[in-house]
Amino acid sequence: MSAVPSPAAAAIPRAAPPPVTGYRVPSLGYRILAGGLRLVPLIVLLIGLPVGLASFLAAHGIAPPIPIATIELFGIALSVLITLRYILRPTGAYGPLAIATAGVGLLYLYLLLVTATYAIAIPGAHVTVSVGYERLILLLMIGPALALTAGVLTLIEDVSAPKERLPFDYPA
Amino acid sequence: MSSPLAPRARPRPPGLYRAARALRRLGTIALVLTVVFVAVVGISAVQIVKSRPQVGTSSIALEPNGTVGYDTSFSLSNPTYFAIQSFGLQFRILNASGGLLLADGTPVTSIPAGSSATVPVTLFLPLSAGTSSLLTVDQYLDWNVWGNATYGYLFPVSLQVATERAWGAPFANLTVSVGAPVMMGGTVEVPVTISFSDDASFADVGTLAFQVVSSGGAVCSSSSLVLDVPAGSPYTDTDDVPVASGCNPAGGEVQSQYIVNGASIPLPPEAIP
Numbered sequence: 001m002s003a004v005p006s007p008a009a010a011a012i013p014r015a016a017p018p019p020v021t022g023y024r025v026p027s028l029g030y031r032i033l034a035g036g037l038r039l040v041p042l043i044v045l046l047i048g049l050p051v052g053l054a055s056f057l058a059a060h061g062i063a064p065p066i067p068i069a070t071i072e073l074f075g076i077a078l079s080v081l082i083t084l085r086y087i088l089r090p091t092g093a094y095g096p097l098a099i100a101t102a103g104v105g106l107l108y109l110y111l112l113l114v115t116a117t118y119a120i121a122i123p124g125a126h127v128t129v130s131v132g133y134e135r136l137i138l139l140l141m142i143g144p145a146l147a148l149t150a151g152v153l154t155l156i157e158d159v160s161a162p163k164e165r166l167p168f169d170y171p172a
Numbered sequence: 173m174s175s176p177l178a179p180r181a182r183p184r185p186p187g188l189y190r191a192a193r194a195l196r197r198l199g200t201i202a203l204v205l206t207v208v209f210v211a212v213v214g215i216s217a218v219q220i221v222k223s224r225p226q227v228g229t230s231s232i233a234l235e236p237n238g239t240v241g242y243d244t245s246f247s248l249s250n251p252t253y254f255a256i257q258s259f260g261l262q263f264r265i266l267n268a269s270g271g272l273l274l275a276d277g278t279p280v281t282s283i284p285a286g287s288s289a290t291v292p293v294t295l296f297l298p299l300s301a302g303t304s305s306l307l308t309v310d311q312y313l314d315w316n317v318w319g320n321a322t323y324g325y326l327f328p329v330s331l332q333v334a335t336e337r338a339w340g341a342p343f344a345n346l347t348v349s350v351g352a353p354v355m356m357g358g359t360v361e362v363p364v365t366i367s368f369s370d371d372a373s374f375a376d377v378g379t380l381a382f383q384v385v386s387s388g389g390a391v392c393s394s395s396s397l398v399l400d401v402p403a404g405s406p407y408t409d410t411d412d413v414p415v416a417s418g419c420n421p422a423g424g425e426v427q428s429q430y431i432v433n434g435a436s437i438p439l440p441p442e443a444i445p
Contacts, residue, residue, distance in 0.1 A: 117328075126335060132328040139206045139326070146199035153192040161186070168185045 022172040025090045035087045042082055047075035061123045065115050074108040090166060095155030102148035106141060113137040213324030216252035220323075223249040228290070233374055234342065236435035239296040240306055246278075246319075249288040256283040258328075259321040263295060267339075268311035271301030277318075299437065307430075308346045308440055310371050312336045340371030340404075348426040348442040350384060353415060360415045364426065366397065367408040376401040378432035384413065384444070385424045392419035399430075 026034070050071045054064035064071075081104060085097040116134035121127075157165060185193070228245035235241040250256050262277035274297050283289040299306045319331040351363035362384065370376045381396040393413040401407045415421065425441045 126333065128332040128334075130330040130332070133326070135326040136206070136210060140203065142206075143199035143203040146195045146202070150192040150195035150199070153188050153195070157186065157188040157192070160188075164186055165189045168189055 023167040023170045024172045025166060025170045028087070031087045031089075035083045038086060039079060039083050042079040043075070046078050047072060050075060057120075062120050065118045066111055070111065074104065074111075077104050078108070089169060092158045092162065095151050095158050098151030098154060099148055102144040102151055105144035106148065109137050109141050109144065113141075209324075210326075213254060213327065216254055217323060219252050220248075220250060220256070223251055225249070232372070234430075234432055234435075234437060235296060236433045237296065238435060238437050239298055242293075242295040242297065244293045245290050246293060247288065247290045248283060250283045250285060253285050254324045255285050257322040257325075259283055259289075259291070259319075261291065261293060262318040262320065263293075264316040265295075265297060266314040267301055267304045267306065268309070268313070269301075269304040271304060273297045273301050273306075273313070305440055306339060306341060307437070308341050308343050308368070310341050310344050311339050313339050340373060342370050342372035342374070342376050343368040343430070343439060344371040345369055346439060346442075348382065348428060350421055350426060350444045353421075354412075356412070356414075360417070361412045362393065362415055362421060363410050363412050364395070365408065365410040366428070367406070369406045370401045370403055373403055375403050376407070376430070376432075378430055380428060380430055380439075381436075382426055382428035384415070384421045384426055386419050386421055387423035390416075390419055392416050392421045392424070396431075 051068055054068045054071055057064050058068070078101065081097060081101040085094060085101055088094055088097060113134060116137055117130055117132045119128055119130040122129065154165070184190075225246065225248045228247065230242065230244035232243075233241050246261060248256070248259070258280050259282065260278050260280040263274055264272070265274040267273050274295055276295060278291050278293055281289065281291065297306065304311055313336070315333075315335045315337050317333045317335075319333075320328070322328045346368040347366075349365045351365070353360045353362050355361075364382065364384065366380065366382070376399045378399055379396050380399050381394070383394040384392045386392050392415045395411050395413040397409055397411060399407070421444050423444065425443050427441050428439045430437045430439060
């Protein structure tokens with residue numbers, strides 16, 4: 001015996017869920033403050049630790065694989081780009097900034113890739129240790145490559161449907 | 173059946189948004205996994221260094237094939253979760269005059285995780301290369317040893333050790349001098365004095381055969397001496413050998429061979445004034 005729907009229920013039309021239109025984008029000031037706070041660990045990770053390690057090696061007579069100035073330059077560039085990407089995420093600049101960040105990251109890794117065999121001559125010991133890390137760099141390049149693709153997709157989305165992603169990036 | 177009072181379903185994000193988000197997440201996961209893997213590999217590599225790879229006892233001897241044989245072994249413990257792949261040792265040895273004595277290596281092997289391996293090392297060094305003979309000249313040999321392996325699937329590692337090792341010649345400063353012929357009971361004899369120092373780490377036990385050869389190439393006389401010279405000892409002996417009639421050793425040379433283990437190893441000829 002089949003159930004008979006009540007007249008009231010039968011009267012309500014079935015429809016797709018309504019699109020989310022409400023979202024709450026943090027203020028520019030808040031984003032600048034939060035971005036500034038995020039800058040601190042970024043500087044430690046991308047500049048402080050690598051430069052400290054390279055300086056430690058140089059102080060012990062072991063040349064780092066790439067110049068310390070290059071490490072500083074890319075560290076600063078990546079930190080600034082990542083922070084700007086965060087601050088400008090609600091805007092149409094997010095996609096290009098995501099692409100730029102991933103591109104700089106890939107370039108940084110490429111520089112490491114072309115010098116991917118690192119030989120350390122231990123002073124006074126007639127011993128040289130060489131370590132190749134080409135495969136490691138290639139693995140590390142997967143992340144920025146995916147991020148680059150994601151940035152392109154976001155750019156396409158922002159161009160074709162501006163602000164479409166905001167309800168999902170900043171749900172109310 | 174959904175009720176109008178149930179919470180509204182969260183709408184599905186657009187396709188491009190979902191694709192971009194998935195790619196970003198995949199990238200982050202790949203980065204985190206790589207960093208964790210590298211950290212584990214690094215910690216494991218320290219365990220290998222701490223396990224103290226060891227070089228076994230070595231022995232050096234003159235071989236029947238006319239070379240210097242060097243035998244030793246290399247033991248490596250791998251108490252980690254990663255195999256040591258493509259492990260091999262390469263040797264390049266130069267003598268004092270820069271002549272290449274050896275460029276050889278051990279077969280490539282793999283050391284599985286949680287196991288140990290002992291790699292036998294057998295090297296055969298030719299007695300001479302260039303102008304410097306290992307038989308008669310004490311010298312320093314340039315040893316370059318490379319240990320190559322791949323660890324953690326990602327990292328090819330090479331350790332090069334360059335050393336100078338003293339070589340003591342088994343017939344160091346060999347001199348063979350021929351004295352003036354003397355008449356002894358109707359035959360002409362010449363005194364042949366042989367002297368050297370066994371500076372090697374092994375004894376000279378065998379026979380030293382020699383021939384006095386004229387400048388025209390004719391063998392005037394030949395004889396042999398039984399040797400039992402301990403390592404690090406000098407040796408001098410004189411043997412009066414008869415000379416074939418009509419053979420004049422002046423201007424010729426003394427050719428000698430060290431006969432050991434059935435092999436005849438020629439020594440550098442000595443000119444007769």
